Amino acid sequence: GAGVSQSPSNKVTEKGKDVELRCDPISGHTALYWYRQRLGQGLEFLIYFQGNSAPDKSGLPSDRFSAERTGESVSTLTIQRTQQEDSAVYLCASSLVRMAQETQYFGPGTRLLVL
Amino acid sequence: RKEVEQDPGPFNVPEGATVAFNCTYSNSASQSFFWYRQDCRKEPKLLMSVYSSGNEDGRFTAQLNRASQYISLLIRDSKLSDSATYLCVVNRGGSYIPTFGRGTSLIVHP
Numbered sequence: 001g002a003g004v005s006q007s008p009s010n011k012v013t014e015k016g017k018d019v020e021l022r023c024d025p026i027s028g029h030t031a032l033y034w035y036r037q038r039l040g041q042g043l044e045f046l047i048y049f050q051g052n053s054a055p056d057k058s059g060l061p062s063d064r065f066s067a068e069r070t071g072e073s074v075s076t077l078t079i080q081r082t083q084q085e086d087s088a089v090y091l092c093a094s095s096l097v098r099m100a101q102e103t104q105y106f107g108p109g110t111r112l113l114v115l
Numbered sequence: 116r117k118e119v120e121q122d123p124g125p126f127n128v129p130e131g132a133t134v135a136f137n138c139t140y141s142n143s144a145s146q147s148f149f150w151y152r153q154d155c156r157k158e159p160k161l162l163m164s165v166y167s168s169g170n171e172d173g174r175f176t177a178q179l180n181r182a183s184q185y186i187s188l189l190i191r192d193s194k195l196s197d198s199a200t201y202l203c204v205v206n207r208g209g210s211y212i213p214t215f216g217r218g219t220s221l222i223v224h225p
Contacts, residue, residue: 031211042217043159043202056212091158102147102211104204106158 002026004107006092012113013082021077021110025094032075033104034067035091043091049075050097082114118142118214119205125220132193136219138203139185148179148186149204153218159202162188193223 005024013019025032034046045059049069060066064083069075079086089111093104121138128134140148148165163170165177165186176189186205190197203216 033212035215043215045212045215048212050211097211102206102213103149103161103164104151104159104213106160108158 004092004094004105006090006107006110008110009108010111010113012115014115015084016081018078018080019082019112021079021090021092021112023075023077023092023094023107025073025075025092026096026105027073029094029096029105030072031095031097031102032069033093033095034075034077035093036061036088037091037109038088046077046090079112082112084114087112087114119203119216121201121203121216121219123217123219125222127222127224128193130193130195130223130225132223133189133191134193134221135187135189136201136203136221137185137187138205138216138219139183140203140205140214141184142205142207143181143184145184145205145207147206148177149213150175150177150186150188151202151204151215153200153202155199159215162201190221193221195223195225197221198223 007022032049035043048056064080067077089109091109093106095102095104150162151159152162153159169178174191178187200218202218204213
């Protein structure tokens with residue numbers, strides 16, 4: 001079946017521009033996560049959605065970052081006024097929330113390069 | 116102390132070797148545990164869940180030690196294709212936010 005998809009796969013932008021990253025989770029998965037992974041580093045949690053609401057935004061690094069989810073499906077991560085330190089791979093994952101055992105299924109990521 | 120800690124490695128082993136990784140966690144309320152595998156420039160993928168009684172999947176064995184707050188992954192008869200970064204993931208009880216370790220790098224050479 002279809003997995004998690006993300007677009008674009010690669011994005012090169014100039015410092016100061018806004019970017020939008022898209023995630024299409026697995027159909028029926030109620031939980032959706034965004035992570036950031038800098039080169040050679042671990043996964044950094046950004047935000048979590050349960051349905052269309054985001055009970056935990058604690059990982060968003062600054063107010064330049066925002067995210068929304070609609071229809072309990074597609075999610076968009078927006079970075080305004082991009083900075084060079086925003087360069088990273090942005091990974092989206094979804095899971096079918098079931099008791100306390102949640103396997104996350106990751107998309108291939110969007111590689112963002114801010115020049 | 117970090118919430119989830121792993122030795123970053125790299126662990127450099129010959130084909131056929133047995134290798135083990137540990138991962139320690141700080142929150143005693145943690146309830147679910149996983150090992151993920153991440154290949155270079157790829158997304159993480161679930162390798163196996165870790166159950167209290169320990170579990171095995173082919174050449175891979177995962178164990179949980181709640182008293183000492185660590186989980187382990189044992190790989191027997193290593194293959195070249197096992198070369199990857201292995202991520203330890205811990206979910207706190209009552210939270211849906213998993214905590215990822217920074218990963219342990221494994222290199223299997225001929």
